[in-house]
Amino acid sequence: MKEGHKGFTSSAGVILAAAGSAIGLGNIWKFPYVAGMNGGGAFLIVYLICVAVFGMPLLMTELLIGKQSGKSAYGAFRTITGNNRWQWLSWWTLAGVVILMGFYFVVTGWCAAYLVESVTNAYKGMDATALAEHFAITVTNTPKMILYGLLPVLLTGAILWFGVNKGIERLSKILMPVLLVMMIVMAVYVLMLDGSKEGLLFLFRPDFSKITPQVVMMAVGQCFFSLSVGIGALITYGAYMPNTQDASMTSFQVIVLDTLVALLAGVIIFPAVFAFGVSPEEGPELVFVVLPAIFQQMPLPWLSSVMFFLLLFIAALTSTISVMEVAVASLLEAFGGKLNRHHVVLITTVIVCALVSLVVLSMTGAWSKLTIMQHNLFDVSDNLVTMVIMPLGAMCMSLFVGWFMPIKSIDVVPYSKRPWKKALRPMLIFSLRFVVPITILLVFLNGLGVF
């Protein structure tokens, strides 16, 4: 670990920070609407298979690369190989980080706006039509979107200012348990509504005839996004891991927490949607239009709305922390001799503020020429990261560890003598050499319409 990289001090800190990165808008905003549009239970089954087949090995891979090199995404490959041949993969992941921040902070800004408006009871008496109009006006209101988009950037910068241990670790240890408790309370509350059972059946009773190549592709994309694999966020956290920590167990715990939260989000959203007779296939607006409208009809409208948007904001914030830390750690590695953590956090925050403003200007139409192939920067960055950069980044990392990293350094379970744990290494290597890359390639080619 280089100077300025003070690592995590406890294994709980690593698990909660990595779970904080994984658990985010992907679980609470994206998972329910993507599942809703792709068959509910059928999607869930495919998703769970993806998590087991790619999620687990890829999470271990990123943590291992970080742990082995002691470096962030920028310096990790160079340190392990001793040359620059894999440096392009560092640049690939860093490009992913920058592009992801562009749209992720914007949606985190929506959550902040909805949280503030929930607190001020702005949705009182609004029905779904009024809320749909409100959403459309909100996301195209340039000053409002810039203001709310920059708020989480500044907050994330402020947390990173305090460093890995006093900033990221301390905050994750507080926010992650708070988030889990709030979600359980909300789930219990929603399940008490009449008619909520239908929603549970939609999520947990799979209709296998709904599994199509499109469903599989969406599930693969969702798996990478939700587990934060493919752009090096977990390489950076791996570098901060105590040497004695077991990467396989950590990955398993993070996966369990991440999946649990996605399921809890489904258990909050679908029963509410079904209890009020709304279609689960509303798409990205499900959480920002349908849900606030439903909250208005529930027994405790103010409390449910505030609690939901607060938990969404907390989940998003622990993810933005992990992505921005990749940029901070990488800059520190690149300019470590000349700049300290505070300088780098300031520089990164200013750059990300500019980036988020650009995405907002393109999205609200204020700078309508700021588009790529007639799509605004928000849509382009979302699709580019989820469908291209993360899967291909993950595929290359898997090939890197499977074929190019010295086998003895793939110590997933460094100090264990248990036979089943010893079997993990050959299983992981097989999976990284063949199963993961071939499957990702097939899914990717299918997405391009090759088959």
Ligand code: PFF
């Ligand atoms: N996993 C986060 C979510 O589900 O919202 C998104 C994410 C965070 C992706 C950090 C990638 C990343 F590096």
